[in-house]
Amino acid sequence: MSIQEMKSQLHQLIDSVDEPILEQLLNSAKRIIADQPDNDILDNLTSEQLAGLQKARDEARRGEGTPLADFKRKMENKWPQLK
Secondary structure (H helix, E strand, O other), rough: OOOOHHHHHHHHHHHHHHHHHHHHHHHHHHHHOOOOOOOOEEEHHHHHHHHHHHHHHHHHHOOOOHHHHHHHHHHHHHHHOOO
16 A cells, blocks of 8 residues: 555545544554654764764864855856856
């Protein structure tokens, strides 16, 4: 069953029930979603990627970053169609 079909069936089910059951469905859905583990994007990164992020943070703290305006100007000079 496709995601679209599942969503459609869920919508049909929601539309077909009375208020007390709808409230139970809502509470159940909230519990199911709340029980899901937090998906932190950092959990999916390799140790090399995490080290790169830490290096970038350290550089930014030391003021070694490139201001956004400078970066935009550099990109627009390289690719004029971005203007």
